[in-house]
Amino acid sequence: MKFIHAADIHLDSALHGLERYEGAPVDEIRSATRRAFDNLIELAIEEEVAFILLAGDLYDGDWKDYNTGLYFMQHMARLCDAGIRVFIVAGNHDAASQITKHLRLPDNVTLFSTKHPETVVLEDLNVAIIGQGFATRAVTDDLSQAYPQGDPQLFNIGLLHTCLDGKPGHEPYAPCSVDGLRSKGYQYWALGHIHKREEVSQDPWIVFPGNIQGRHIREVGPKGCTLVRVESGEIASVEHRDLDVMRWARCEIDVSASETMDELFEQVSEGLQSELDEAGGRPVAVRLIVKGACPLHSTLHADRERWTQEYRALATALGGAGIWLEKVSFKTKPSVSVDEMLERNDALSGLLHGIRDLEVDASSLAELAEELSAFRRKLPAELLGGEDPYDPTQPDALKEALEDIKELLVNRLLSTEHGA
Incomplete structure (x- = not known):
């Protein structure tokens, strides 16, 4: 038996940081998550997997365009024709999605309850899949505590959207512990929410597959899903498969x-x-x-x-x-060694000391921020927001600019000294 574990699809989510550049393929950027999802479906059919696990954030919030949902339904129909089942838990982004709430799913797709853990037993495979989705965007309870103990006669899989014990850059949703997951007696925990692939444990297997398509510069490197092979009720292999198109x-x-x-x-x-x-x-x-x-x-x-x-x-x-x-x-x-220049007793050394010691107090920073506020209003929205925002009126940005100016002045003086 083989199955695929994927998460954080964020279907039709935009990629941030490229569209504003001349020559960037805007259409390709906008369709990247769909094409990565296409690759997921093709891999499932090619590998003849028994089922796919989607561990949350299939969608990307409250989409109004039902074409996203229809696109998903078409792909589920393809999997149905291939005899492949799909099991889904809603993540924090799905909880805000009208698509999640209103689309009627085909028979081969199971969306787990958001009220309590549910267990689906696949009698033909001797497999139990246990899952619970997010009822609201911000779930701060440990959902895993209510998951039942694993059946020793079955191959047990826990499907959960969670931050686990906390990860930098991710909201602390549905926190839980590795020891808590181990205590359930499952053979595999299929997690979602963390966009970087991580094999947290191999006894039992606790895996974040990462997202299937990087969406900005903080999501570097290969992106895809995890293909799991089970033989005689034991995990024989767990391998990453690339799905990303950019x-x-x-x-x-x-x-x-x-x-x-x-x-x-x-x-x-x-x-x-x-x-x-x-x-x-x-x-x-x-x-x-x-x-x-x-x-x-x-x-x-x-x-x-x-x-x-x-x-x-x-x-x-x-x-x-x-x-x-x-x-x-x-x-x-x-x-050039600035420290050596600072030790000299001449006019250049005095200037260097003056620049290095230059500081701006809080009141001066506030005045400067006020003067820059008019300039800020003229900046494009994509510069002020997104995944890598820049706000010239923020104290940290002003301090960083001051350090850049100090560095530039010091180096200009040094360059002059050396005839550059």
């Missing part, structure tokens, strides 16, 4: 050894090509991070926009429509 990556380039812009450019080119190769033919969105102590620090920071566009052009030349830079971040430092 990939996200963070490309960090240490340019400490580069002494010319041509050398740095070549390093960036090699790094981007590596990300393109690792994507396995999929389009890839990259956050490029240029870091390290190098003599080119001042040149890069003096004209960040120019070099950002240079690297965007490089990405286009390398991959055509296959690679885009989601963002370029310059994290370099000057290669």
Whole structure:
């Protein structure tokens, strides 16, 4: 017997961070979650699995467009024709979905209760599947506590949308413990909610498969589902299968050894090509991070926009429509020792000390934020919101800008000292 465990489909959810860039394939971006779901269905049919487990967040909130639901129903009908059953628990995003509440599901699809745990026994497979969905978006109780003890005569699977013991970047919904899950006597726990794949335990198997399609830069790397093979009532194999159609990556380039812009450019080119190769033919969105102590620090920071566009052009030349830079971040430092310069007793040392000691008190930050508020109103909504928001009136953003200014002034002085 084989089955597929998937979660966090977020069907028809938008991908964030690319649509505003010239040349980005907007239509492909918008359809990415559907195409990844297509791959899930194809894999299930190809592998002739007995059933699919969907551990929450099939949808992405209160969608008004029922085309999303109709699309899902068409795929469930395909699985029905192939003799494949589907078992679903509602997650926090599904709890807000009108689609979840009103669509009549086909006979091969089971949506578990949101009021209490339900058990479905598949007599032909000697399998019991136990699950409970979210009745509301914010469930803070440990739902697993009410799950029944496993039947020693059956292969028991727990289906649950949970943060487990808490994960960074995820809401603390339906928290539970590994020991609590183990105590139920199940052979496999099919979890959802955490978008990064994790095999929490192998005795018993407790697995987050991750989401099937990365949606922004915090969801990097391969995305897909888990294929489980069971033999004689025991788990024989648990393997990840890629389903994603677009990939996200963070490309960090240490340019400490580069002494010319041509050398740095070549390093960036090699790094981007590596990300393109690792994507396995999929389009890839990259956050490029240029870091390290190098003599080119001042040149890069003096004209960040120019070099950002240079690297965007490089990405286009390398991959055509296959690679885009989601963002370029310059994290370099000057290669000249500032500490040595500060120890000198001259005018330059005095200026450096003055810049390094420059601080802005809270009242000054508040005044500056007020002056920037008019500018903030002119910024595009996608810059102010989304997964990587920027608000120039926030104290942390102002402090970061001050540090950038201090760094730039220091490096300009050092560059002048060395004749750069």
